[in-house]
Amino acid sequence: MHELSIACSIVETVEENLPNENSRATKIYLKIGKMSGVVKDALLFSFDIATQDTRVFGATLEIEELPIIVYCEKCHKNSELGNPPIFRCEHCGELTGNLIQGKEMELVSIEVEDGKATNS
Numbered sequence: 659m660h661e662l663s664i665a666c667s668i669v670e671t672v673e674e675n676l677p678n679e680n681s682r683a684t685k686i687y688l689k690i691g692k693m694s695g696v697v698k699d700a701l702l703f704s705f706d707i708a709t710q711d712t713r714v715f716g717a718t719l720e721i722e723e724l725p726i727i728v729y730c731e732k733c734h735k736n737s738e739l740g741n742p743p744i745f746r747c748e749h750c751g752e753l754t755g756n757l758i759q760g761k762e763m764e765l766v767s768i769e770v771e772d773g774k775a776t777n778s
Protein backbone atom coordinates (compact mmCIF):
# COMPACT_ATOMS: atom_id res chain seq x y z
CA MET A 659 0.00 0.00 0.00
CA HIS A 660 1.81 3.12 -1.12
CA GLU A 661 -0.35 5.38 1.06
CA LEU A 662 1.53 3.99 4.06
CA SER A 663 4.86 5.27 2.77
CA ILE A 664 3.25 8.62 2.01
CA ALA A 665 1.80 8.73 5.51
CA CYS A 666 5.22 7.91 6.96
CA SER A 667 6.88 10.70 5.04
CA ILE A 668 4.17 13.14 6.17
CA VAL A 669 4.80 12.11 9.79
CA GLU A 670 8.53 12.55 9.24
CA THR A 671 8.11 16.01 7.76
CA VAL A 672 5.75 17.05 10.54
CA GLU A 673 8.13 15.84 13.24
CA GLU A 674 10.98 17.76 11.62
CA ASN A 675 8.86 20.89 11.77
CA LEU A 676 7.90 20.63 15.41
CA PRO A 677 9.59 23.46 17.27
CA ASN A 678 10.90 21.44 20.21
CA GLU A 679 10.96 18.11 22.02
CA ASN A 680 7.77 18.79 23.94
CA SER A 681 5.67 19.86 21.01
CA ARG A 682 3.06 17.68 19.47
CA ALA A 683 1.16 18.06 16.26
CA THR A 684 -2.57 18.34 16.79
CA LYS A 685 -3.82 18.97 13.29
CA ILE A 686 -2.35 18.58 9.84
CA TYR A 687 -3.80 20.08 6.72
CA LEU A 688 -3.07 18.37 3.48
CA LYS A 689 -4.14 19.03 -0.08
CA ILE A 690 -4.25 16.21 -2.55
CA GLY A 691 -5.16 16.43 -6.18
CA LYS A 692 -7.60 13.88 -7.53
CA MET A 693 -4.94 12.74 -9.98
CA SER A 694 -2.20 12.39 -7.40
CA GLY A 695 -2.94 8.70 -7.17
CA VAL A 696 -3.48 8.99 -3.43
CA VAL A 697 -6.65 7.44 -2.07
CA LYS A 698 -7.95 9.64 0.71
CA ASP A 699 -9.46 6.89 2.86
CA ALA A 700 -6.38 4.71 2.51
CA LEU A 701 -4.20 7.64 3.50
CA LEU A 702 -6.31 8.37 6.58
CA PHE A 703 -6.08 4.73 7.57
CA SER A 704 -2.32 4.62 6.98
CA PHE A 705 -1.87 7.84 8.89
CA ASP A 706 -3.23 6.22 12.05
CA ILE A 707 -0.65 3.47 11.69
CA ALA A 708 2.22 5.78 10.76
CA THR A 709 1.70 8.05 13.76
CA GLN A 710 2.06 5.26 16.34
CA ASP A 711 4.82 6.11 18.81
CA THR A 712 5.49 9.48 17.22
CA ARG A 713 4.82 13.02 18.35
CA VAL A 714 2.16 13.17 15.67
CA PHE A 715 0.07 10.49 17.35
CA GLY A 716 -3.49 11.63 17.95
CA ALA A 717 -3.30 14.47 15.45
CA THR A 718 -6.18 15.01 13.08
CA LEU A 719 -5.42 14.74 9.40
CA GLU A 720 -7.55 17.12 7.37
CA ILE A 721 -7.48 16.37 3.68
CA GLU A 722 -8.77 18.71 1.04
CA GLU A 723 -9.22 17.10 -2.33
CA LEU A 724 -8.44 19.33 -5.28
CA PRO A 725 -10.40 18.81 -8.47
CA ILE A 726 -8.65 18.15 -11.74
CA ILE A 727 -8.43 21.30 -13.84
CA VAL A 728 -7.23 21.51 -17.42
CA TYR A 729 -6.48 24.52 -19.55
CA CYS A 730 -7.74 24.77 -23.11
CA GLU A 731 -5.35 26.43 -25.57
CA LYS A 732 -8.07 26.92 -28.10
CA CYS A 733 -10.45 29.05 -26.05
CA HIS A 734 -8.12 29.90 -23.15
CA LYS A 735 -10.49 28.66 -20.51
CA ASN A 736 -10.12 26.25 -17.63
CA SER A 737 -12.32 23.21 -17.19
CA GLU A 738 -12.88 21.19 -14.09
CA LEU A 739 -12.97 17.51 -14.93
CA GLY A 740 -15.45 15.07 -13.50
CA ASN A 741 -15.04 11.51 -12.47
CA PRO A 742 -13.79 9.65 -14.41
CA PRO A 743 -11.86 12.57 -15.86
CA ILE A 744 -12.36 13.17 -19.54
CA PHE A 745 -9.66 15.44 -20.89
CA ARG A 746 -11.88 17.65 -22.93
CA CYS A 747 -12.62 21.35 -22.70
CA GLU A 748 -16.12 21.87 -21.31
CA HIS A 749 -16.46 25.13 -23.23
CA CYS A 750 -15.49 24.21 -26.77
CA GLY A 751 -15.08 20.44 -26.67
CA GLU A 752 -11.41 20.46 -27.66
CA LEU A 753 -9.32 17.61 -26.28
CA THR A 754 -6.73 18.90 -23.88
CA GLY A 755 -4.12 17.40 -21.62
CA ASN A 756 -2.91 20.66 -20.13
CA LEU A 757 -3.23 19.76 -16.52
CA ILE A 758 -2.99 22.82 -14.29
CA GLN A 759 -4.24 21.26 -11.09
CA GLY A 760 -4.90 17.78 -9.80
CA LYS A 761 -1.54 16.13 -9.22
CA GLU A 762 -0.42 17.98 -6.14
CA MET A 763 0.19 16.63 -2.73
CA GLU A 764 0.93 19.49 -0.43
CA LEU A 765 1.35 19.80 3.27
CA VAL A 766 -0.44 23.08 3.89
CA SER A 767 -0.08 23.63 7.60
CA ILE A 768 0.52 22.00 10.93
CA GLU A 769 -1.11 22.95 14.18
CA VAL A 770 1.22 22.48 17.07
CA GLU A 771 0.68 22.20 20.76
CA ASP A 772 3.75 22.74 22.85
CA GLY A 773 4.48 21.11 26.18
CA LYS A 774 3.41 24.12 28.19
CA ALA A 775 -0.27 24.60 28.93
CA THR A 776 -0.24 28.19 27.70
CA ASN A 777 -2.03 27.54 24.45
CA SER A 778 -5.78 27.73 24.52
Ligand SMILES: [Zn+2]
Binds near residue numbers: 735747749752
Ligand atom coordinates in the same frame (compact mmCIF):
# COMPACT_ATOMS: atom_id res chain seq x y z
ZN1 LIG B 1 -11.86 25.18 -25.12
